Amino acid sequence: RQQHPDFFQWLCVDRLMLCCPPGTYGPDCRSCAGGPRQPCSGNGRCDGDGTRRGTGLCVCSPGYGGPFCAECGDGYYEASRNKSHLVCAECYQACGRCTGPEDSSCLRCKRGWVLHEHRCIDIDECGTEMAHCRANQYCVNTEGSYECRDCSTACIGCMGAGPARCKKCNKGYWRDGAKCLDVDECASAEEPVCTGVQEVCENTEGSYRCVCAPGHIRRDGQCVEDKPPDAPEKGFFDDVTDDEVVVLQQMFFGVMICALATLAAKGDMVFTAIFIGAVAAMAGYWLSDRSDRVLDGFMKGR
Incomplete structure (x- = not known):
């Protein structure tokens, strides 16, 4: 630390050669425009300041100009100056160059105004050939410029806003005095x-x-x-509920088992086998359905 008190200077500038001291730029760390102590007169920045890159030229802040940012730019005037510093302030909005903030201190006007006795007067472009609006538009003067606005839908060509300023009525309208009205x-x-x-x-x-x-x-x-479209006719079983379907199934199986049991009782081996199979199937279905209900009730109870 005692040997290199300025660590940044020693490491970045002298050893790595990636940086330059403030107010200098480029591979050889040359002085910026305006000098390293106050680059660009303090009213801008030096391109590449503190790096090994850049041009060293001044990029002036708004309102300042010149190679060293030591002058006031267009639209600004010199509000104060001393040996080391310059302050520029904005002119009146219509002035391109001026000597002070008032509208009477203009030396040159911006586009859209004309100079008259040191004052910038707005030009009414709508009253001159300077305005260029499309067909079925009219001109509106603004400060330093103009706008083109669409005519009313009632008009074919117009001199202003609304159906009372039409040059000619559009199709679907009729003229009532000075106004175009809808037909x-x-x-x-x-x-x-x-x-x-x-x-x-x-x-x-x-x-x-x-x-x-x-x-x-x-x-x-x-x-x-x-x-609404006609609803389809209801079928015979459309109104039957799920519980009623279960009852009908049980009745059907009961009748079938009774019939098979009667035939099996007569000693017919074929119907005996069918009866045994039907009883087993019915028992399996009943046990499966009952177990599903018990399990469902158990899960809901949890």
């Missing part, structure tokens, strides 16, 4: 304009449309009654 095609037509079955006319802005009468919907291009 009610549904009420003004001598004959019905909607001729489809169960169609009615609905007036819209500048036009009309044919819609289905209340209680009807359009299907395949036709207006038909809006009613």
Whole structure:
């Protein structure tokens, strides 16, 4: 530490040669524009400052200019200056160059204004050939510029906003004095304009449309009654519950077993075998169903 008190200088600058002292740049650590003590007059930054890269040129802060950032840029004036520092402040919004903050201190105007007795006056582009709006648009003057806005849908060409500023009325409108009003095609037509079955006319802005009468919907291009589709007829067993199905199964098996038991009692070996098989199947089904219910009840009880 005693031998190298500035560890950064010793390691990064002298040994590794990756850095430069502040205010210098490039492979040889040359001084930045404006000198290493106050690069770019303190009003910007040196490109590559403190590194082995960069150009050493000044990148000025907003409002400052010149190779050393020692001048005020366009739209700014010199508010104060001493031997070591310069302060630039913003001009009045219309001024391109100025001597102070007031609108009367302009030396040059920005685009969209014109200089008159040291004041920048807004140009009304809409009253000159400077404005270029598309067909069916009108011009609106703004500070230092202009805007193009769309005419009303009632107009073909206009001189301002709204249907009272139309040069000509659009299709579907008629002129009432100075204003273009919507034509009610549904009420003004001598004959019905909607001729489809169960169609009615609905007036819209500048036009009309044919819609289905209340209680009807359009299907395949036709207006038909809006009613739910017919529900399928219920089958014979549709209303039978699960418990009733179980009872019917038991009754069926009971009748079958009784019939087989009667035939087996007569000594018919074939029916005896069928009877034994049916009883075993019925017992297996009953035990399986009963065990499922017991297990289900046990799980629910938990």
